[in-house]
Amino acid sequence: MNVFDIVGPVMIGPSSSHTAGAVRIGRIAGALLEGEPVRAHILLHGSFAKTYRGHGTDKALVAGIMGMAPSDIRIRLSLEIAKARGLDVVFGKTELEGAHPNTAVLTLKDAKGHTVTVQGASVGGGNILISEINGMKVEVTGQQDTLLVIHHDVPGVIAHVTNYIAAQGVNIGNFKLSRSRRGETAMMTIEMDGEFSRESNEGIEKLPNVIRSIILRPE
Amino acid sequence: MSIYYSVQDLIEAAERENKKISQIVLKEQAAELQKPESVLYKTMRESFLVMHQSVSDGIGPDMRSVSGLSGGSAYKMKLAVENGKTLCGKVFGRALMRALAVSESNACMGKIVAAPTAGSCGILPAALLTVMEDRGLDEREVVMSLFTASAFGMVIANNASISGAQGGCQAECGSASAMAAAALTELAGGTPRMAAHACAIALKNILGLVCDPVAGLVEIPCIKRNAMGVANAFVGAELALAGIESAIPADEVIVAMKRIGDMMPGSLKETAEGGLAGTPTAKRLKKQIFGE
Ligand code: SF4
Numbered sequence: 001m002n003v004f005d006i007v008g009p010v011m012i013g014p015s016s017s018h019t020a021g022a023v024r025i026g027r028i029a030g031a032l033l034e035g036e037p038v039r040a041h042i043l044l045h046g047s048f049a050k051t052y053r054g055h056g057t058d059k060a061l062v063a064g065i066m067g068m069a070p071s072d073i074r075i076r077l078s079l080e081i082a083k084a085r086g087l088d089v090v091f092g093k094t095e096l097e098g099a100h101p102n103t104a105v106l107t108l109k110d111a112k113g114h115t116v117t118v119q120g121a122s123v124g125g126g127n128i129l130i131s132e133i134n135g136m137k138v139e140v141t142g143q144q145d146t147l148l149v150i151h152h153d154v155p156g157v158i159a160h161v162t163n164y165i166a167a168q169g170v171n172i173g174n175f176k177l178s179r180s181r182r183g184e185t186a187m188m189t190i191e192m193d194g195e196f197s198r199e200s201n202e203g204i205e206k207l208p209n210v211i212r213s214i215i216l217r218p219e
Numbered sequence: 220m221s222i223y224y225s226v227q228d229l230i231e232a233a234e235r236e237n238k239k240i241s242q243i244v245l246k247e248q249a250a251e252l253q254k255p256e257s258v259l260y261k262t263m264r265e266s267f268l269v270m271h272q273s274v275s276d277g278i279g280p281d282m283r284s285v286s287g288l289s290g291g292s293a294y295k296m297k298l299a300v301e302n303g304k305t306l307c308g309k310v311f312g313r314a315l316m317r318a319l320a321v322s323e324s325n326a327c328m329g330k331i332v333a334a335p336t337a338g339s340c341g342i343l344p345a346a347l348l349t350v351m352e353d354r355g356l357d358e359r360e361v362v363m364s365l366f367t368a369s370a371f372g373m374v375i376a377n378n379a380s381i382s383g384a385q386g387g388c389q390a391e392c393g394s395a396s397a398m399a400a401a402a403l404t405e406l407a408g409g410t411p412r413m414a415a416h417a418c419a420i421a422l423k424n425i426l427g428l429v430c431d432p433v434a435g436l437v438e439i440p441c442i443k444r445n446a447m448g449v450a451n452a453f454v455g456a457e458l459a460l461a462g463i464e465s466a467i468p469a470d471e472v473i474v475a476m477k478r479i480g481d482m483m484p485g486s487l488k489e490t491a492e493g494g495l496a497g498t499p500t501a502k503r504l505k506k507q508i509f510g511e
Binding site: 012053054126 | 223244248251252259262265266269284285286324325326327329331332333334335336337340343365366369370372373376377381382384385434436438508
């Protein structure tokens with residue numbers, strides 16, 4: 001914790017958990033989709049399902065999907081902006097066993113038909129926890145520069161990636177591997193202690209058996 | 220050992236170096252975050268500028284929240300001050316006006332600084348901007364006092380909570396008010412020890428306050444509780460500056476707040492079931508907004 005966790009963040013109201021946190025969940029889903037989203041199917045659970053309209057949670061999630069930060073003043077107009085950009089949004093309610101009360105499940109699709117499904121919760125004070133990406137269990141908070149490396153689940157990939165990161169002089173703060181099934185696609189979640197540049201990320205994408213690498217930065 | 224686990228450690232650290240709390244906090248945080256002091260100051264100044272802007276944003280006569288439940292009270296307060304109708308003079312009236320303005324701006328999806336939360340975002344800016352205007356203080360001093368406020372907030376967060384869902388409104392508006400009381404004390408030239416007493420007094424006054432937002436929205440009673448929070452921050456600071464001490468030290472008050480929060484039933488911790496949220500009027504408003 002530091003001073004800016006107490007006085008801060010700069011955000012759009014009304015609620016750090018229902019608005020700012022929701023933007024962050026949307027942003028991560030948006031960043032994971034390859035192209036521009038044309039369709040968003042958003043399922044809300046618990047308190048999110050009950051109160052989303054009054055808190056502007058719907059606007060916040062959509063703003064995030066379009067890449068806006070929690071301090072973007074356009075959040076309140078995001079539904080109109082989405083329409084103008086040709087992003088079709090559908091909201092629904094769901095009940096998820098054992099999920100945090102402020103949970104959303106976002107399924108996004110781009111023009112080329114790529115999709116991504118992200119489940120995340122707003123856990124208080126604008127902090128979030130992404131718990132599932134495309135059916136894989138993850139733990140992404142987005143508080144540090146975080147790399148999500150999607151790769152083929154074959155021997156040696158992890159060593160390649162971590163060695164590459166070490167060669168950039170960046171320390172790994174946290175590492176987690178998720179996979180849907182052994183031998184298929186897997187994903188590394190790597191939290192960095194320092195900044196990780198876009199060029200370095202491009203380097204990772206060129207490593208053997210890496211399918212995609214996405215860098216998430218705290219906004 | 221971090222200095223943000225006890226108010227006692229915090230003030231002793233300042234006294235040891237014969238500096239203001241804000242100065243040692245800026246120095247310590249620069250080391251902790253491995254960034255120059257000037258960079259941290261700049262970030263804090265940006266928050267200060269947003270606070271300033273959020274007052275102007277929230278003061279318009281046409282402010283209306285998404286739910287339609289709130290808006291326009293800062294404007295009424297402004298008129299009352301301008302027309303000389305306030306009981307406690309212009310300074311206090313303008314403090315209340317600012318707290319309402321920032322808080323209403325938040326309800327209307329405007330840009331604010333969570334301090335420490337969005338629900339309590341009006342208290343600190345109202346307190347600081349009001350003394351800044353009244354005493355003609357430099358921006359630098361006021362920005363620095365935000366480091367003091369944050370330090371007290373960190374101690375509270377480390378030992379209790381700053382979230383209504385966890386500790387009730389005492390943890391949100393109470394913490395904001397205690398942080399503001401300490402910052403005001405420093406700004407007015409009080410010692411670190413006085414700032415600790417101001418924090419203790421302000422927090423003691425709000426102990427037990429539950430979180431019971433109507434329809435679960437950060438509007439009723441939150442907006443008016445921001446006005447109360449700034450008033451209470453002045454109570455804490457004025458008393459401490461007069462040399463009045465809190466019999467119970469700040470650290471013990473914080474632990475008491477934590478215990479009270481733990482004992483509070485879930486229905487009074489942001490679930491919008493009990494307290495004001497359970498009143499007939501609240502239920503009617505809820506139906507009006509969400510249907511069902
Ligand atoms: S009543 Fe609850 S939501 Fe409203 S300001 Fe207090 S703690 Fe925040």
